[in-house]
Amino acid sequence: MQQNGATGARVVGAALVVGGGIAGMQAALDLAESGIQVYLLEKSPWIGGRMAQLDKTFPTNDCAMCIMSPRLVECSRHHNIQIISNADVVSLTGEAGDFTATIRKRARYVDEAKCTGCGICIAKCPWKTDSEFNLGLSKRKAIYTPFAQAVPNVPFIDTDLCMYFKRGTCKACVMFCELGAIDLGQQDQYMELEVGAVILAPGSDIYDAGLSEEFGFGRYPNVLTSLQFERLLSAAGPTQGSILRPSDGVEPRKIAWFQCVGSRDQEHPYCSAVCCMYATKEAMLAKEHLPPGAEFTIFLMDLRAFGKGFDAYFQRAQEEGIRYVRCRASALTEVPGSKSLLLQYENERGELLTEEFDMVALSVGMTAPKGVSELAAATGVALNSFGFGDSSPSTPLETSRPGVYLCGTFRGPKDIPDSVTEASGAAGEVQRLLASGRGTLVSPKEFPAEMSQVGEEPRVGVFVCHCGSNIAGVVDVEEVARRARELPGVVYTDHVMFACSTDSLKAMREAIVEHRLNRVVMASCSPRTHEPLFQENVREVGLNPYLYEMANIRDQCSWVHGDRHDEATDKARKLVAMAVARSCHLEPLYKLPQGLSDRALVVGGGVAGMTAALSLAEQGFPVVLVERESQLGGLLLEHDTLSSGRDSREQVSQLVERVQANQNVEVLTDSQVVSSIGFVGNFKTRVASRSDPTQRLVEHGVTIIATGGREYRGDEHLLGQHPGVVTMGDLEKALKSDDPRLRQAKRIVVIQCVGPWDEQPFYCSRVCCTVTMKNILRLKEINPSCQVVVLYKDIRTYGAREEMYTEARRAGAIFVRYTDDDQPVVQAAGEALEVSFTEPSLGERLTLAADLLVSSNALVPSAGAEELSRVFKVPLGREGFFQEAHSKLRPVDFASDGAFLCGVAHYPKSVEEAIIQGKAAAARACRVISQDELMVGGVVASVEEEKCTACLTCVRICPYNVPIIRDGVAIIEAAACQGCGICVGECPAKAIQLLHYRDDQVLAKIEGLVELMAAGSVAR
């Protein structure tokens, strides 16, 4: 426990994260890594949330499970995270820094401490019902886990279905569970947690498609929700990735998606922000899954491709033949017999058609999560009118209750990257609040000193696990153990019922000591889930964790060869021989502490950069903020009001004041970065000032790039040639200076999406649609009779911004869509202008006189971004904005360690989003600089200097720009190396080895196999 220096109040170094979706997991991990004890509370029996149900994710088509399951595992094994699943928050008392949360952990009827997740109970349970996870497309048992990678990997008993709870009989699960983990008498438990802060991340639900009865969901078997469609696409889903019509199991030839089901209507006046993109994704994936010739149509209003890379994705979809029809579907009728579906619609040419589809997916919107009002009441936070969590635009991650934060789709509809960003941002808020309590409640596990194994002959111990009957039911475990004794180096073998049970772990430790084992091979399950546990176990008796090796004879043997006992036993023997052979080549590896600077360098002093700088400075980290201009503020200095209704001057001046008042921030205006060297924890960067010729050398542990952007200025639509043509930025200035032209104008025409699209492919600047709405409302305030006509391609007022679009229409603005092939034409007409365009609904050319033409110009990257990208060796994306490490799960990190990005430097975004990203970047940076030392080493590449010819091959090929050539040899900094081994295979001089995966260590596996085959005792 820690006293808060300023107020003397107690600060508890622990946090409660409510909701175990991707946002909750991200927040938990960021906090845990920065030394805060985390309770991750999840309402359902398992964490994972919505993302676990998705197949792939736009716009990269990354497999959702691939990128998420490592996080699941990380949460489950992190020392500073305790997952409390199947639980609710009952109440929250106390105040920021010192809360007491009362939690009810509902009975699961399975003892989490005993269960190994073997699944036998599930197989034996006789009762089935529709699977919620697969949305009724498959069945699950009364005792079940929703998906294979579930965390915790412990089943749950549905008492509504279980015969024991309904009739008092059955107990099949109890009988078959070999570990006695089933506890039908389990009771709800209440617990009180002391935490300093709370993050709410309970996500969202999807709109109940059954309410839109006109589409027949629930009546017409071939009408699905988009989420059901995700399950159909999933290789691990109910149809193993085949798209089949529920009515007859036949592959559909024509599929339609209906957009905005349960969004953008009177009851749901917001846009759900993800469905345009996920429908595009589902259509593209469906195309991959179905034979050629199948047709895919998306019926929509506006295509909301407002995020980074989204337009390119949409472009690709169109090239692949996905058809988009601009018509909101009205209703479906089912064809009796074929159960296909008939849709009447009007196409862009004004033709009224009736078309038959084999399958229809409803792109359901997001709604507030079920039970949200109870959660709000228990935690004392306010909800907004849609039922989502409420917050103010200038403090977007704070709820109405101090010390309680929010993130993810609970804060409003959004996609995974935005959810993850917010989660990191919320973690940043908590880090700041609990800075003085950091590290007080977490204690790194202490291990005994390692015994020296150097130079000793290998003494291998092999432990073969029965996993109850999971392995032993197929593989002759005893035979495997016995024959392992014959392998070179093996001095001890044993077979155990459940290797991961507490008793077995202890027995194993004793055997290591007793038999002086210096290598351990576990023949059991997947290293993905169990390696950390076993590694820790060997460490407890002083064995280096890298001297441990695993043979997966369950997931990759007994489970897939259940019908071939002999072959499976042979295969298990081979796997064990291979593991033993490699283990003899293993060497202890040590992660070594390396000192680091806790200073952050922030480049760019706009709202994003200032927010990031403040976040860190307020936690006590020194920050150097480099701004090229003479004053801080960036784009914000030019605006009038903000879309949030706030005065931008106020917002800027408050921020600037706070920055300048903070002792920990050193602001270098009129300055630029000229060079930078080093690696995570130890960067050295030179900054040159315009006024002072001497360059400053800044030593820093992390770098945050926040260089923002600027409004594009071209000559489209007579910009610069006619005084009546201005950009949206100019209009803002005119509003600010109360330009009389605005009060006199009779008609103002606005053209959206103007940019350098002759030179580069179109990307959406994300803010301009909302900015247009903001300014229409401002214009209508000062000049109510002025007609405003907006020519647009798509209106992209995503999320709650949709309400501003509605307001702008209510105020009388008229919106007319144009297309790339039929652009508006602007001509001078004396003082005034003439704009002609095609009105698509009427199919007619209209010409309007306008007093002012406002061009909504694109946001483009700041000048000098390329140079910075070279200086810091961080990449730019195709639009010229900086490129993050992973667009889904690492949205504010660069691929190379220690560098982060935020704000418009990443992609155009609103002030609110820039603030969130600034906080997120700070939180990610804090993970690094909050440590006293960095532990470096382990699985990293290492160069044998004598062999290296300085050919630069590794320098060129490393995706993380790690190797550098110094004094004629390649240097690979262990702190920066990611351990992929790409350079190793490429080095012509064979001068690089990847530790733990050295050539001899990889080859040993092959040798082990070859020798066993040569011995002739296994079938080949």
Next chain:
Amino acid sequence: MSYAFYPGCALSASALPYGMSFREVARALGMDIPELEDWNCCGATCFQTLDEVSAISLSGRNLALTERSGSQELVTPCSGCFAALEKANQHLAHDSLLRTQAAAALSEAGLSYGGSVRVRHLLDVMVKDVGLDAIKEKVTQPLTGLKVACYYGCLLTRPHAIARDAHPEYPVSMDRLMAVLGAEALDWSYKTQCCGASLALARPDMVTRLTTRILDNAREVGADVVVAACPLCQTNLDAYQGEHAVNGSQENKTIPIVYFTELMGLAFGLSPRALGFDKHFRDPAPALRSHSLVI
């Protein structure tokens, strides 16, 4: 609860079987539901077009009469009347300008309206107030094997704000009623598609297209009869069946349209003649007989 019955203009004329069967069934159920005295035309959609205040006054007069008679609920068997009366009722409650204008007109007829009346559709009264259990008790000849397509038409559930049906796009009350009678109510896609009745005279060309679409689907899902809850729908669907208006004789291309009250009566074992089964364009008798229903 005291009801007044508003038959609407068609019940004693083209919709004779509806009126007959309603009275028979009401008697069998012991319902007390006297006809509103001196009622006048609700104005239908015609007056809404011509003049909104007139429309509201016409309906308003019926509401005022109901109020004066001491009844709280005005029950009508016609969806068109239901929509017109209830719309007027709501406008009178919420639109102060219309309320003043209509009040002036009503006073000319010696009436005033305080807004206390609830407008109900007969189907709703049967299902909710009489109740399916009470109806089930009266069934002596279950309609076993009879496949029916329940047709609700447009104005029974629309505009949503007026009708306030829990399932505006896919109503189920009549289906549940039919199930209680022993019939099999089929799922089909045209329950609430408009048949075009309001343009039956003026645009028979268009109306035929609408009815054909509806009836084709009913036949394709295997319906023996279509059940209606509105005189306009019944007459329109019965009269305009494909290009074979009225005396088109292709048996297989036609389908009888009956009132839900007729089927109730039949299931109650009442005399088919008294129910008006003989007063249709397409004779329902063969379809009913094919399921061994006495008729």
Next chain:
Amino acid sequence: MEGRYGAQVALCYQCKRCTAGCPVADAMDIRPHQVVRLLQLGNTERVLESSAIWTCVGCYLCAARCPQGVPVTDLMYSLKGIAMKRGMMPKQATVPAFLRAFSGTVERYGRLHELPMLAGFYLSTDLREALKHRAMGLQLFRQGRLHILGERHRGGKAVRAMLRKARSRKGSP
């Protein structure tokens, strides 16, 4: 028009859902969403000249499903009314004729009597049309479903007085 429905018309974002659901859109010269668009653009004349407003069967599907709550059906009704008041007749004048026959009968009798209404309608349009339907009429008559003269309605007079008053209010012809 602008007065009563203007605010709702402004909300239309041209999603075409009204048209997509309209059972008679294919028979319209301008479709429901176009009607709303023209009203937004202030081009009421073109709407009044259209046949669309006369084709609408008043099924309320458009209005019921409009995500912005634009009362398209009520617009159609009012537009017909305005057109009739201005004497703007569609090429196929059957709908206004029907409306007149209907309202005439109701004004006379207080209730709708089918025979006088039919007579009024066919007399003002095309008697040959009536002949086409004579079989139907005959059958109705035989079944006792068509009365030569309806029962007298006591309230007829009161209704007439009321309607006179309703129409005499300021602003209505």
Next chain:
Amino acid sequence: MSTNGFEPQIVAFCCHYCASAAADLAGSMRLRYPPNILVIKLMCTGRIDLLHILRAFEGGVDGVMVAGCLEGNCHFISGNTQAKRRVQYAKQVLESIGVGGERLEMFNLSSSEGPRFAKIATEMTERIRNLGPSPVSRQKKEVVK
């Protein structure tokens, strides 16, 4: 079971994040594939070296597969594309030394593609079975005999 009584030995170099996760998933889903496949897990297929492949064949293995993340989705950004290049090269080498390039194949799959892993394993086994024992292992057998 086998057409010619020959059971090939196949080694699969799988990356940690996708291919070997998919293999685990195939297990969780209790799918079936022939036991001829032995997985060697690497962090990234980018670690694969011509040497590893050649040594496997030299040791008498009949087929080798390399399986990594989907293209464009490598956990290590570009490891799988490097692997693809190296596998292409190794195929040429195998061809030229008479082992045959078709005994080596590169696959890309996501971690949720358990069924696809099983399918690939089955097809690869079938392919090698049809090719018969590798010339090296045939030689070895003869030596032993």
